[in-house]
Amino acid sequence: MAKELGNSMRAVLGFGVIAGCILPACLCSCNPTAAETGPSQFDETNPLGANAACYVCHITFVQEELSKTHLRAKxxxxRCHGLSAGHANDEDIGATPPDVSFKRDQVNAMCIECHKSHDIAAEELAVHKRAPICTDCHDSHRIKKPQVAMQKE
Incomplete structure (x- = not known):
């Protein structure tokens, strides 16, 4: 009987150890943190909103019409560039690209996800049989060399 009790206790203890290891792993993988998913809601109290981390290096974007318009619209x-945590946390400025960036032939497809129509068809604005893309007229990011605000020691 003592042997059976010992085996039962080992089985319970073994199950407890396994459950104690598996359960936290499941909880961690099933519930990503805010750092992994980005802001869960738009913070009305922060004038820079969810873009604050981006503006650390991309200082010029604060006054850029494209950024201001989209920020006002929450x-x-x-939303367009993904969380880009590796890009935002890269101390070697510019070495890690954003999670999502767009080549010229991809811009319209991205914009049309939210902006379903336009007053003038792109074909009507074509120059040299080449239709413009959204950012030809509607401002694109004016990417300059990132400027990081640093204090000199």
Missing amino acids: VPCI
């Missing part, structure tokens, strides 16, 4: 940078 559309942060991560």
Whole structure:
């Protein structure tokens, strides 16, 4: 009987150890943190909104019409460019690209996800049989060399 009790206790203890290891792993993988998903809601109290992390390096974007318009509409940078945590945390400025960036032939497809129509068909604005893309007229990011505000020691 003592042997059976010992085996039962080992089985319970073994199950407890396994459950104690598996359960936290499941909880962690099933519930991503805010750092992994980005802001869960738009913070009305922060004038820079969810873009604050981007503006650390991209200082010029604060006054850029594209950024201001989208921020007023509660559309942060991560909506188009993904969380880009590696890009934001890269101390070697410019070495890690954003999670999502767009080549010229991809711009319209991204814009049309939210902006379903336009007053003038692109074909009507074509120059040299080449239709413009949204950012030809509607401002694109004016990417300059990132400027990081640093204090000199």
